[in-house]
Amino acid sequence: MRLLCGLLLLLCLVVWAAEARKGGKGRRMRGRDRSSTVKRFAADCKESTVNGEKFFDCQDRHLTAVLLGWPEDIHHLLLARNRIKVLRDNTFSQFRNLRSLDLQQNEISRIEEGTFNGLSRLTTLLLQHNRLHVASEGMLIPMPQLKYLRLHDNPWRCDCELDSLVRFIQVPSNRNVGNYARCAEPREFSGRQLKKLDAELLCSPQTDELILHPDNQPLPAPQKKSDATSLCHTYVHPVPRLDCRKRDLKTVPADIPLDIVRLDLSRNSIKQLRPKEFVSVKDLKLLNLSGNSLESIDTAAFTGLLYLGELDLSNNSLRYFQYGVLEDLYFLRKLSLKDNPWICDYNIHYLIYWLKHHPGVSYTGLVCSEPEEFRGWPVENYVKTYNAECPKDKQLSQLSGTNPADNAPQEFTAEIDEEELGPIPYRAPKKFEIIRLT
Template sequence: MQAGRLSTARWGAFYLLLAAGLASQAPEQCPHSCRRCGAAVSTVNCSYAGLSGVPERLPSDLTRLNLSHNAIRTLAPEQFGALTRLEDLDLSDNLLAYVEADALLGLWSLLDLRVARNRLKVLPAGALAGLSRLRLLDVSGNEILGVLDFTFRDLAGLRVLQALHNHVVFVSRQAFAGLTELRQLYLDACNLTSVPTEAFAHLGGLTVLHLHRLESSALPDYAFLGLARLKELVVADWPRLETLSANSLVGLNLTSLAIRKCNLSAVPFAALHHLVYLVNLDLSSNPISYIQGNQLRDLLRLEEFHLAGGRLRRIEMATFYGSVSLKLLDVSRNLLSTLEEGVFHSPDALRHLGLNGNPLACDCRLLWLARRRSSLQFVGGPPTCGQWDFLGYAAADMAELLTCRSPRVQPRQPDSVWVEQGHTAVLHCDAEGRPEPSVTWLDPGRRALTNAGRIRAVGNGSLEVRYAQPQDTGIYRCVASNAAGNDTRPIELRVRTLSKKKPFHLKSWPAALPSLSPDLREPPFDVKTLLIAASIGFLSFCSSVGVCFIAIFFWSKSRGQIKHTANIAYVPRSAAASSNGGAGNSMETSRFTMKLM
């Protein structure tokens, strides 16, 4: 029994020594600096290994290879030819400046390729050959200057292309030809001066498009006309983009639109009205100061509206009328003095509100927030008015803190104002209240006056009537309103007409024209006008006569010296008769001299 056990122990030791010997003779599968290496391992991580080239001894059945954060400078043709099962290759954060043609040939199974943060300036034709199954390509953070024609023609299965933070100057018309399955494109073209509309026309299946850091000052009309399936569009970091034309987004049927960190001074209502399926609208970090009411009424499905980090001072009442499903509003870090309940179509649908970072006034317009504080989640923290976290007060204390005072119009000028015809009249309206009331002017027909036209309301609450006419006479009303009520003051404007001088009548006119109507028989004459007309006629006559004399004088000078005498030859009648009788006699002529007077 003991002998059998000893024999078994000896055979076990022999097998262990044999295995150790065979292991010492087996070839090494990858460098010592790589982690998780071995013939039976499908993932090899060689990041931060100090490699200057791709390792030569790698398992042939490898599926994931991480070569990031090394010093690899170039890729030779068929560098990975033996790795036919590789699905994920990460070459990010190296020193790659050039990828030779057919460098990736043989990677028939590759799905994800990351070459981010290298030194590539161009992707040459053939560099991506053989990657028909590739789904994701990341070339962000390089120095790519342009995208050439047919660069991606072999990537028929590509679905995500990330090309952020490059130096793109141009994109060729056929740059994206062949990308029939592309769904997401992230393009950063800081030196591109226009949207590559013709190149985008090849991306009919695109659903997500991000355009960052373009130097264009406008989004041209029909810029995305071929992208009928696009659902998400992000335009960011365009410092020169100040407005969107009405047709810039024609052809799109978006559900999410972001125009961030641009230079928009107003909400582009004209470009947005046809986006009836829009759910998310983000206009953050733009110098927009005012949102007009009832301009977003066509966005019936809007659920999120972001305008954080801007210069917003006022959101007008009924701004979100029509947006019955609005659940999130983020207007934090602006210049708002209040946010009234009347801006919403359905305040009860609101679930998330970002209002912090605004200089809110502590008045009754914020009471609705106090009533709904339990059902609201405040993005970035609760809002404050002054230095107080007013939502933390008890209900009784909040009613005393958030108060309003009805407006009152101060009588700065008389109730009746006179002005000469053709002159300018200014009607003043000074109103006090808490919060500060807004002033509206009504004309004698009770119609509201705007800040345009000859009769217009000016910024300080006054009414200006320029070039006053008799028909402007009437009672104008100043209406001051705030959340606590309103006050009205009528002011009468009277316009003095220009005085008319007594007309001059020619008494003999009716007798000369007895058959004419009374209006034509007694035409009025102004003596002053008559004298001016006569003077002008006399001067015109004298000028004409003078011009004629001068012209005759110079004409006569041009004809030379004038002769004052003339010699005239003639034949007497008797001589003419005798000459008929005798043909041989010569005809006698006579002469006489005339003196010209």
Template sequence: MRAIPPLLLFCLFLLLLPSIQMKKPGKGRGLKGARHKLTRDRARGPRRHSRSGPSGLVSPNCLESPESGHVFVDCQERRLSFIPTANTWSNKPKHLLLARNRIKVLHDGAFLGYENLDSLDLQQNQISLVEDGAFQGLTKLTTLLLQHNRLQTLSEEVLIPMPNLGYLRLYDNPWNCLCPIDSLVRTLQVPSNRNLGNHARCAKPIWLKNMKLKHVDPELLCKEPDLANNQQSNETGYTGALEPSSIRSKPDATTVCFTYHYPQIRMDCSNRGFTEVPSGIPDNVVHIDLSHNSISHLKARDFHAAKSLRTLNLSNNNMEHLDKGSLTGLLHLQELDLSNNNLTFVQHGVLEDLYFLLHLKLEGNLWVCDYSIQYMVYWLSLHPGVSPSGLVCYSPLEYAGESVEEYVKAYNRECPKQQSRPDQDQTDPKLWNTLMEAQAELEEEELEPSALRVPQKYQIIRLS
């Protein structure tokens, strides 16, 4: 047998080497393994990451819904720490709601692909940094909400990509009013920007604390601390290093409450420790929640500016009294919640402006079933479209748990009759007119001076 030359053996080895490698553990299983890997990768989709967070991750339960022809994406309170990419949604959103999440930084290009956005709600996050190109591409944006975050500084360049921005909220951030914020302050103070940055205030330095950014002198921001402090002292009379004492006044709803603009303007003022209705409720607010506070007395004109209000929640306060006129002007109110308070009755006239009320919640109050409760039942009888709940007698004990409406019906059926008196002279109809005439003549003589009295020139004729 002829021996195989070494060169030929080497060539055969090279030809067989690829098939040997494909069968090694961990390297797949030939063509079949390669196809399986390709199918698996296609099912998983591309693995792309952005600086704002993983693009493929979407918070569960984010809601896409059309409203008046606009697409709303509601990702509020979903524990998000990143901005979902625009291709996440089936339609390009017009309004993006990201309030009450855990977003800390807005990186450059965070909203690329969201070029159709009209409003962006980022309030009540933990945002402490906004990079200059974060809002790049948002040329149609008109409303940006950044209140209730942790921003200390912000550059004017952040706002440049949004030429149509007309409404910007920045309050309740710890603004550090020093040189880095100079350009922002100058932008906010341009007269045409009257709705940008209203109510935002300095948190430091001490000589500018609580001053609105709209009112800060931009020349002070980049000066040396001693020089700026001296100039501020000369202008305002502030001479010490102590914090300026705040004047006690009625709380302002715009800065203290959480305001949500889409799909309808809503204010959440619950659990804020209010002892009275706050001032400054805007006239375009549709829903307001003042529950779980300590408001004991509703005063006249408390809601005189809230002309668009549809729902008002005053439950779980210490409400004891509603002044006449306290609900004046709420002509479009549809739902009023007065449950779980200390109300015993509602005085006459309180409900007169509530022409379109549909739901009235009254449970959990101390309703006293006596004559004073009848106004409520009478008003409800004139407004059959109203659906009341919880109007149940609390006292007196014999009526506790009984429906107030049933109590009033029974009260009217059993109206006490007038008792007759034994004195026949007062009950005899034949003598009653004579006695009254005599008493009238006697009273007239007593009131008229004796010098002016003249004999009677007329005669009383009784017609039978």
């Protein structure tokens, strides 16, 4: 009996030891899985260096939070187009050198007051296109160098909880903070810009009964306006870029940020370019206007774009350029012109003339659409044909007695009768030359 009990006890000890080893192994495996997951997510992000500053690009990664294992010496953190909903205290405290933080196009609905602790060097914070109803000035205190704060396209609830933030935005020195952000509720403030709202009314318990100042009268639901900040998406990496694709724009949007280097206005419904449309965007190097309905471009439309290097005008309704349209584009290197109904007549000559005198510009798609006899011809070939059809010099053929079809340069001399000459000092037979230039 004792032997049987001993055997049973030994068997239990063996089973227990096996389970313990299995459990420990499972825990170690789970630990390795977690570690590899962090590394995998970290590896998906792209680290790069531009002009000595480190960028960490984690855009479009389906992230719901900031992960462990990211480099801490980065200067720019890009987290746009993820699924982050809440920003917790000290989320970014390890990134002490951070200068810009891009959190636009997430699902952020709440920011805790200590979220940005440690970001004493941050100058740019992008929070547009999220779901924020309320925020306070307290969250901005850890960022004394903050100069650019974008808050538009959030459903702001303009009541007493937003009072401190509104007052901070309206400080005169904060001219690039909170521009274009608007109230979504309550009804009496709907559509009103936070920058222009009377902050004294936010904490009033009888808001509905107040006789409002004309600048604070209730507005109808905000209408969609063609301003770049509210309609388009702004990116800072690798260069400042404004994406206005497929926004159903009828005109070039107003208030394009001054530091934009690349501007994409493709696939809209813009029919004409008016004078000085881009005069404020002096650093623009790439402009994409393809896929619009462009029919005409004013001669001063591109005024000020001295550094533009690439211009895409493909897939529009352009027939010719007015004289002078391209005169300001001194550094243009690439011009896309395909899929436009170019008309091959005298009006097209300016474009060919300009391209001839700017051999460094590569261009594509310049093909005749009309008239029928030139359809499908390269425009430059049409222009050569046009210039070859010089009228025959009938006077030359009569004076020289040569075949009118002879294209060789010819010279001859003739004498003028004395009766046709002037006063005596000039009455001497003189010879003149007629040279035919083909």
